[in-house]
Amino acid sequence: MLTEKIPSAPTAIPAEKLPVLVVDDEYGPRESIAFSLSADFAVETADRAKLALTKIAAKAYSAIVLDIRMPEMDGIRALEEIRKIDPHVSVIMLTGYGTLQTAQQAMVGGANQYLRKPPDISELLDAVRKQTQATKLRRTQAQLANAEHEMNAALKREIEQNEPQIWQARASVELVHDLNNPLTVVIGYAALVAEEARLLGERDPESAKKIMEYSAMVEKAAEYCHHLSENWRMAAKQAPAFTRLDLVSLVQEVRQVIFFGNVAIQCAGEPEAWVRGSKFELMRVFQNLFKNSLEAGTTRLTVTFVHRNTQLELTLADNGSGMEPERLKRALHGGFSSKANGTGLGLSICRHLVGTHGGTLKVDSAPGVGTTARLVFPAAPQE
Secondary structure, three states: OOOOOOOOOOOOOOOOOEEEEEEOOOHHHHHHHHHHHOOOEEEEEEOOHHHHHHHHHHOOOOEEEEEOOOOOOOHHHHHHHHHHHOOOOEEEEEEOHHHHHHHHHHHHOOOOEEEEOOOOHHHHHHHHHHHHHHHHHHHHHHHHHHHHHHHHHHHHHHHHHOHHHHHHHHHHHHHHHHHHHHHHHHHHHHHHHHHHHHHHHHOOOHHHHHHHHHHHHHHHHHHHHHHHHHHHHHOOOOOOOOEEEEHHHHHHHHHHHHOOOOOOEEEEEOOOOEEEEOHHHHHHHHHHHHHHHHHOOOOOEEEEEEEEOOEEEEEEEEOOOOOOHHHHHHHHHOOOOOOOOOOOOHHHHHHHHHHHOOOEEEEEEEOOOEEEEEEEEEOOOOO
């Protein structure tokens, strides 16, 4: 009697383990940490900092667990050297009770997290899982930034070589210029969503909540990209439709969606500021102004809303590097940028878009003091 042979289910291919380096001169703690991590990660070890630096120069690790107290070269000095080799890898410092202040100094010097030694196993695993994800996201963003730099350089050369067709070239560059930031956000959050989904079966239900939050951000950023491209397509046919908008809410949305909720950007003054305009055109204005400010080294950018009779005045004041009068004049005109990956169109785009809303834009700046942009719009009547 013949029996039908039922094929077995295909065996799932295990995901490749992320590489982690453990650096500690003490054999016992080093091997104990390596063993604890080995089930989830591809762990390598080094018994001194110089050996670790050699390994890091030859291989990209997803996280480094680094002891502070070591002979020849301590963890603080090793951290400085690691940052020269790989600025994106997450470094977790190990510290005893007597070196807690030193560990806090290491955080200022570029460490991503510190744990007391010997670390609790569950706390260690959670820290390494979290920091390997952070390394992956930073490297993705760095790759995108390099691609943006190369693209912008090519666009600037194209503008210089085709001066008679400058208007069309300029319009094309404006579109690419404004799409770069939200597209970076889409890809960055997509990476987080994929990682959270992979770990969902291994983590608590809070992971599902995180995935929903990340997905919402991806959706908003993608919607922004869609409207930018649609506005470009329709620009020759009709002006964008204006509706009644609250600029306070709009600024907060740009801060959250485009700049990952950057705490350097704060709002002050009126709780609401209503105008008539195109939501996504005004988002372009604040995207450009915020990006210019943050790339100038700003640690504090305050957006203040004030009603003055029939007008609404916004003041964006930062403490960035500032500009000399001649540089500011050229930046407002367009086509000039002091940044290696800039197109020099940000302020020019803002001035044009504010003008189409019946408003004005003035910028004051001083080297070493910062930059202040003043935008005035007609206030929308109450409904």
